[in-house]
Amino acid sequence: MISIRLLLACFIGLLSSIAMPAQEMPNAIAQPAPRPMPAAVLVEDGIRLEFFSSSVIQGGAALLRLSGDAIESADFSLLNESGRFFMIEGDAWYGILRTHMDSQPRAATLTVDVQRAGETVTLARDIRIDSAGYILQDFVLPDDRAYLADRAVETEEFARLDAITAQQSDLALWGSAGFALPLASETTSPFGAYRRLSEGMETRHTGWDQRAAPGTPVRAMAAGRVAFADTLEIRGNYVLIDHGLGIYSGYAHLSELLVSAGDALDAGQIIGMSGNTGRSSGPHLHWEVAVRGRWIDGLALIEMWLPS
Ligand SMILES: [Zn+2]
Incomplete structure (x- = not known):
């Protein structure tokens, strides 16, 4: 699939060319289906955490998927910002990681805390933050x-x-x-x-x-x-x-x-x-x-x- 980011990047810099004839962009951007293969998987004490990308750009977002028995709630944190996982598919929990537009490009540790039957299971992994240029x-x-x-x-x-x-x-x-x-x-x-x-x-x-x-x-x-x-x-x-x-x-x-x-x-x-x-x-x-x-x-x- 051609990256839409690449397509859009081709058009950046045309700011002063408002009078130029319009070039149509591809209209439909289909969602890839079914669920893509994870880029990385972390398993800890029966809890499975899937990453769909190994990096996030500054001001970007990434999807996390969490599954396992008896999960009651879960949250994640990266660079002092946290978010909750939500059950969406009936048996899996999803979280949307996002980074500040001014976060520095570097590796940072993502921490996931899962509440399960009176205990907390913690999973952690480094994730790379890339420059957005x-x-x-x-x-x-x-x-x-x-x-x-x-x-x-x-x-x-x-x-x-x-x-x-x-x-x-x-x-x-x-x-x-x-x-x-x-x-x-x-x-x-x-x-x-x-x-x-x-x-x-x-x-x-x-x-x-x-x-x-x-x-x-x-x-x-x-x-x-x-x-x-x-x-x-x-x-x-x-x-x-x-x-x-x-x-x-x-x-x-x-x-x-x-x-x-x-x-x-x-x-x-x-x-x-x-x-x-x-x-x-x-x-x-x-x-x-x-x-x-x-x-x-x-x-x-x-x-x-x-x-x-
Ligand atoms: Zn604007």
């Missing part, structure tokens, strides 16, 4: 939006969204199709990019930008429930979808919102039309993914096999 981009905002290059405005908006994305429901809502791109077009800016805005403010890119003429339908990346659909200063008209277990996807700068908070969504359902609202220097779609209150590279979920 972040780039630097300069942006010139239109004069009438220059006031949005404001640290206080950005901090307040992040805090508002963090309060939502830190909430973890106990059910996987994303559905059997997993995650896919919200529209088919080339990307103009990658996750994690360092950005200099016209007023000299420096910031980081929390998602991916894709070229989109105003009014292009934007689709839910996976099934879920609308957690937020309203107007924000920086993100403009914005939809945030709860996919369950602490996974959220957001869609910014929309010209039109077609869903409301609380709506249940199918994968691929149209949630709005792309636009140029908020802190935007031209029509495009900004989409972003958060796991347990932290923005991560959403391509990790698109590439990942996920249980449902």
Whole structure:
């Protein structure tokens, strides 16, 4: 399978070429099925821990699978960040590991604590954190939006969204199709990019930008429930979808919102039309993914096999 990351990487750097004819990206990104072979397996006292990748990139995510008799609960921790395992397939538990976009590339120890019949079984293994190779981009905002290059405005908006994305429901809502791109077009800016805005403010890119003429339908990346659909200063008209277990996807700068908070969504359902609202220097779609209150590279979920 050709890596979608590689495909998207081919399009990065086209930021200044908004007038260029659009090159369509492959539309359907199928989930590999059935469940892939683990890259590594750790067995301890009847507990089996499977890793589906031997490394995670900065700001990336990886899937863990845990199985064994009489498991009551389990959690994992890596670099002082922890998460819970959830039973998804009826007999197996899954955890989604994620790393901070600024975690240093190196080997780090993943620890898994399993509660079973009054005892704790601990499994540990080193996992490599790889560099994401972040780039630097300069942006010139239109004069009438220059006031949005404001640290206080950005901090307040992040805090508002963090309060939502830190909430973890106990059910996987994303559905059997997993995650896919919200529209088919080339990307103009990658996750994690360092950005200099016209007023000299420096910031980081929390998602991916894709070229989109105003009014292009934007689709839910996976099934879920609308957690937020309203107007924000920086993100403009914005939809945030709860996919369950602490996974959220957001869609910014929309010209039109077609869903409301609380709506249940199918994968691929149209949630709005792309636009140029908020802190935007031209029509495009900004989409972003958060796991347990932290923005991560959403391509990790698109590439990942996920249980449902
Ligand atoms: Zn963006």
